[in-house]
Amino acid sequence: MTTLTLAKALNEGMRKAMEDDPKVLVMGEDVGKLGGVFRVTDGLQKDFGEDRVIDTPLAESGIIGTAIGLALRGYRPVCEIQFDGFVFPAADQIITQLAKMPLRSLGAIRLPVVVRIPCGGGIGAVEHHSESPEAYFTHTAGLRVVACSNPADAYTMIQQAIRCDDPVVFFEPKRRYWDKAEVDTSPGEGDWPAFDQARVARSGADITLLAYGPMVKTCLEAAAAAEEDGRSVEVVDLRSLNPLDMPAVAESVRRTGRCVVVHEAPVFSGYGAELAARITEECFYSLEAPVLRVGGPSTPYPPSRLEEHYLPDLDRVLDAVDRSFAF
């Protein structure tokens, strides 16, 4: 066991992947000497060289487009998009090429490319540095979309993403980068939870909170607070958004009969809509209340002085729990 921040756990995971497989490359803006603006790639260039840890020109489409070419040549590029709001210049390469090229080749091509995106708000940043663009990518067939929420998952999931033969969009909760936890780096791949498996982060009997990435911690805090009111709240960390571990979700919701989905992204047309619809279809007769959603307002992310009002917090989650029980 070692104590690692989430950022360091990602760093260690990438380091391990690079040691295990010489085809693994890291590329992005400032990932070399600086170690990335969040230091997630700290020290990698020093140890693996400039050919494997590539400081790229400032062009996101170029990063993903050339990563595709490198993957075609047998490499496994891990691309860092510096901030969520800057993935859009690369959206074309991600959506029209990365996601679809394997199918276009009828399976002859594999594109094991990881697109790492620090996501979400809460760090007092300027515009474009606090967004949650996951639904754009979960909507795109051909991509796997995952979100880690804690150091232990960060360590294993980044390695699984790199080993995966499909392209993976990997969301990292930037305001949790500095959260520390004990990470056991000794179990091998065979003992890790499956890459597309959800995890019950806290067991409960009365209501299920579904969350991923930065909101898992918020939900755990809400669950602890609710317990004081005598409510037993289960928190499921989805981990994988596409594919979704629907059996795990359905099992939990059937057991509790109530469900609240929590994400930072705007509620309207957000990922929670997919969850609510699926749960309604699969758990209809077990539901005591409609699935409720907690998320950002359907506005652009606000200036940072307002972000505490925009972001779902413990009170907003508990309010939704109350509303669920009011049915």
Next chain:
Amino acid sequence: MTADASRGAQAPPELVQLLTPEGERVEHPDYDIDLTPEEVRGLYRDLVMIRRVDLEAVALQRQGELGIWASLLGQEAAQIGSGRALTEADMAFPTYREHGVAWCRGVDPLNLLGLFRGVNHGGWNPAEHNFHLYTIVIGSQTLHAVGYAMGIQRDGAVGEDGAATIVYFGDGATSQGDVNESFIWASVFNAPVVFFCQNNQWAISEPLEKQSRIPLYRRASGFGFPGIRVDGNDVFACLAVTRQALKNAREGQGPTLIEAFTYRMGAHTTSDDPTRYRVQDELEAWKLKDPIERVRAYLFKNQLADQAFFDKIDAEADELGRDVRRRCLEMPDPEPLEIFDHVYTEPHRLMDEERARFAAYLAGFESEESSR
């Protein structure tokens, strides 16, 4: 307001040409080519064969057998010349119009027809012939080519026996961000890549001056690598210039931009109507520069081929046309459930779930039918 770039649209003196439209060999101070009669006849055969496939495909589209077809008519020399410059280890990244390059790489033309017929979105294995899939989004493939070239560098495969990539794109594509980004990347990383721009003067209905006020090949200098304009209807010159650029790339001298000055003699695609935006005189002028006629004239004048040879090639081309047609018509439609295949490489539960549900839905019709 549009910049006056009319000078850019005309063949300037710096155009590399080794074979005139009349079939005369001419010298160029920097480029030369030494071809055996056999090789020249081979190039002629390539040109004729691919034009015949193209013609057949247009006919098949007219008869409703293809959804659409992008004709290469007029661009045969640019594609065969550059395509024949490639070694086996080199990798080519095409647009949707590189039927001539596909031919050179040994890709069965039926694969190309399959895409335009709508049985798949490509379907060939790029690694098999080192010919990547057709790319429809304008310019995207330039970045893939540069990335691939960076892979060649990391494999240590730069050097005399090394490999290079070549990427094809049009004049219109030069305005895309991806193309410009790919120039920057190739330059900064000194990637072994040849940018082969077929300036066919048109991007659907937009003439070159909507894309650039300077000749396209000159763009390269701003990015820090050489650019060169070649007569795109001269198969000798295209071969010579591309060969040199590939050699430079392989040997670690980095990228080159080649602008093949040519003309799209047909419509943009079978869905297009060029009479709405260009005049017939322009086409007539370019017909005099036909890429096949000049090789034929050269072979004839120099007594490197006789009538029997030309007849033989024509017969072979007709046979190829018939063969492509027959096999196109025989191409089966894919099964509905194939929609779910190959979306992901690894098992994916959503695909499994939706495939099963769709299968059950389809099976419902079958049992309905059998109970009738």
